[in-house]
Structure formats: structure tokens, C-alpha cells
Amino acid sequence: MDMNEATAKAIAAERGASGLSIKALSEKSGIPERTLIRILKDERDIKINQVAQLCEVFGILPSTLMEEAQKFQLRESSDSPTTERSQHDLPLSDDEVFELAANTDPARDMEAGTPRD
Numbered sequence: 001m002d003m004n005e006a007t008a009k010a011i012a013a014e015r016g017a018s019g020l021s022i023k024a025l026s027e028k029s030g031i032p033e034r035t036l037i038r039i040l041k042d043e044r045d046i047k048i049n050q051v052a053q054l055c056e057v058f059g060i061l062p063s064t065l066m067e068e069a070q071k072f073q074l075r076e077s078s079d080s081p082t083t084e085r086s087q088h089d090l091p092l093s094d095d096e097v098f099e100l101a102a103n104t105d106p107a108r109d110m111e112a113g114t115p116r117d
Helices: 003-018 022-029 033-040 048-058 062-079 094-104 108-112
Strands: none
Touching: 003 022, 003 033, 003 048, 003 062, 022 033, 022 048, 048 062
16 A cells, blocks of 8 residues: 555545545535545545645644554555565654664663763
8 A cells, every 4th residue: 555545544534533524524625526535535646735734624733644644554564464564664662762772872881881870
């Protein structure tokens, strides 16, 4: 699934959660109804300004919508038996980020030998 298709699914999910019809979403966002239908069917690439317009109607940040789209991509890749997912494809937890930073810190060995106060 490409990012455009995943974004279309995320928009459809937000539209469903908001209870808006396609016509109402079109009117509130200023995106023509036919264009919106083509976006939702993944027949047309979505422009960043359209993402912003839709997110304003949904009351969310564009980054939130893109995170949801990425989740659709990850779900599909985990459902596909032929696609191997790398450990690096998944978002890291705070502990994993800390561990990664600690392991790549060039001063880690020097700091390990320093007595604590």
C-alpha cells in the first residue's frame, strides 16, 4: 500500500468518526465533491493543502492524519506473509530511543567509569 492509498484510508476513517457525509465534508473543506470522492477511492493523489483543509475540518493536525496513514501501511505489511518487516520499520519506545542513544554515545565507556556523586 502506498502512502496515498493509506492517506485515503485515514481520511475515510476520520470522516466516519466525524459522521460527515462526503457532501458535507466537501462543503466544509472547500474541496470539490468529485475530487474528494476520487481521493477517497485512491484515484487521485492528494495535495498537501487538501490534507490541511481536511484536517482543519476534522480538528486534527496533518501530522496526526499522516501517522494514522502510516499505521494503515504497517498493518498491511504485517498482514502480508511475503513482506518481512524490519525492526527499524516500527516506531521506537522512549526506552528503545534511550538505549540506542546510549549505545552510540562515543563517551559511554568514559562515563561508565566515572563515580557518581
